[in-house]
Amino acid sequence: MKKSILLSIAAALFISAASFGQSSSKLVSTKTQIKFFSSTPAEDIEAYNTASVSTIDKSSGEVVFSVPMQGFEFDKRLMQRHFNNDKFLDTKAFPEAKLKAKITNIDEVDFSKDGSYKATVKGNLTIKGETNAITESGTVTVKGNVVRVESKFNVTLADYGIVFKKGKPASNIAEAVEVTVQAEYQ
Amino acid sequence: MPQRDVQSVKTDYSVSSSQIVQEYLNDKDGADQKYLASDGDSKILEVTGTVKSITEDFNGRKVVLLKGEDDPAGVSASFTPDTESGLDGVGVGDKITLKGVIRSGASYDDDLGFYLNVILEKTAVIGR
Numbered sequence: 001m002k003k004s005i006l007l008s009i010a011a012a013l014f015i016s017a018a019s020f021g022q023s024s025s026k027l028v029s030t031k032t033q034i035k036f037f038s039s040t041p042a043e044d045i046e047a048y049n050t051a052s053v054s055t056i057d058k059s060s061g062e063v064v065f066s067v068p069m070q071g072f073e074f075d076k077r078l079m080q081r082h083f084n085n086d087k088f089l090d091t092k093a094f095p096e097a098k099l100k101a102k103i104t105n106i107d108e109v110d111f112s113k114d115g116s117y118k119a120t121v122k123g124n125l126t127i128k129g130e131t132n133a134i135t136e137s138g139t140v141t142v143k144g145n146v147v148r149v150e151s152k153f154n155v156t157l158a159d160y161g162i163v164f165k166k167g168k169p170a171s172n173i174a175e176a177v178e179v180t181v182q183a184e185y186q
Numbered sequence: 187m188p189q190r191d192v193q194s195v196k197t198d199y200s201v202s203s204s205q206i207v208q209e210y211l212n213d214k215d216g217a218d219q220k221y222l223a224s225d226g227d228s229k230i231l232e233v234t235g236t237v238k239s240i241t242e243d244f245n246g247r248k249v250v251l252l253k254g255e256d257d258p259a260g261v262s263a264s265f266t267p268d269t270e271s272g273l274d275g276v277g278v279g280d281k282i283t284l285k286g287v288i289r290s291g292a293s294y295d296d297d298l299g300f301y302l303n304v305i306l307e308k309t310a311v312i313g314r
Contacts, residue, residue: 026299030262033244050243051264051289051305055298064297068290068305070226077187084226092224095290100297182244 027147027185029054032065035180036072042172045079047072054183056149061106063121063149065099065181082169088162089128098126099181101134109140116141121151127160138181147185155179192287192308193269195230203235203252203261206304210291211258221288231306233261234283234313237276248273250284251303259292259301269310276314283313 032052038045051071056063069091074080084091101123103109109117117140125134138151154176157163164170199221201209210217221229235252238260243249248270253260263284265273276282286309295302 028300030241030249031244050245050247051262051307053295053298053302064295066295066298066302070222070228070289071305071307073307075189077189081225081227085224090224091226092218092222095218095222098297184244 025057025059027056027058029056029149029183029185031184033180033182034065034067034072035178037178037180038174039178040172040174045074045173047074047080047083049073052183054149054185056103056147056185058106058109058111061103063099063101063103063123065097065183067097067099069095069097087164088169094128097128098124100124100126103140109142111142111147114143119149119151125155127155128162130160132159145186149183149185150181152178152180190227190287190308192230193285193310197232197285198229200232201234202254203233203304204254204257206231206233206261207254207257207259207292210293210304214291214293217291221291228288230285231288232283232285232312233263233304233306234281235261237278237280237282239278240273240276250276250282250309252282252284253303258294260303261306262303263306263309265309269308272311276311280314282311284309285312286310 030053032054034049034052036047049071052065052067054065069089072083082088101121103119104122105120119138119140121138122135124131136151136153138149141148156176233252238251238253241249243264248265250263251260263286286306289305289307292304293302
């Protein structure tokens with residue numbers, strides 16, 4: 001009897017330690033915004049996605065974003081249709097984009113101290129089934145229990161098999177689009 | 187061309203949150219084929235389920251998670267400035283029906299280390 005109580009206390013301690021360990025090193029964010037911005041002499045186009053999910057591992061520096069591609073919202077519906085169709089991002093065949101990377105200087109980010117830290121992010125970006133290695137810079141801001149991440153970088157569409165040879169898309173969509181990622185973790 | 191008015195479009199499928207999650211976990215490619223449209227004007231769903239949480243997205247829009255007790259994932263539905271008032275008085279544990287457009291399905295994400303929810307957007311409460 002005594003032994004079984006001790007065992008169950010030990011098990012409970014072990015389980016809570018395990019779940020505590022997990023939640024303390026991995027931060028989760030569902031408060032995200034990804035902005036797509038394309039600028040050409042013909043027009044500027046922008047779209048926003050607020051449905052992505054992200055994690056950051058505070059000890060390993062691993063950062064992951066899963067982006068539901070149909071969540072990009074444009075002002076013009078026709079633009080949104082073009083973005084989704086099979087000549088552009090083909091979101092029916094490739095519904096999610098993924099960033100799997102590492103903050104290489106995670107040791108320089110002190111999550112216990114308020115401040116703004118420069119971060120180097122290195123890893124793989126997968127869009128439309130094509131994966132490319134990327135190295136970008138960003139900012140990690142710590143304020144109390146809230147961690148914010150921001151990064152702005154260019155994505156060359158041709159690297160992901162998106163090429164417009166002629167017509168309106170070729171003149172109105174930039175070859176490299178600017179992507180701004182923001183996320184708030186708690 | 188104005189934005190798609192999701193709430194005035196006819197509903198394509200009525201399901202429970204558990205049903206659509208299970209359908210996606212059984213066959214994600216098949217479910218994507220069924221629910222997603224190639225121009226992004228994807229299927230309009232009515233989803234019934236139990237409110238697990240009410241949170242806010244990056245821009246302060248309300249997000250409701252419908253999730254069955256034993257389900258590994260749920261349906262995460264974001265509201266608009268026009269539809270948010272329909273959530274007045276709705277709380278965790280309530281059984282409600284939502285209408286919105288599907289953006290992506292449920293799956294286990296190995297890199298994140300947890301299940302992704304089905305995503306609905308431009309959602310409104312249509313039954314409670």
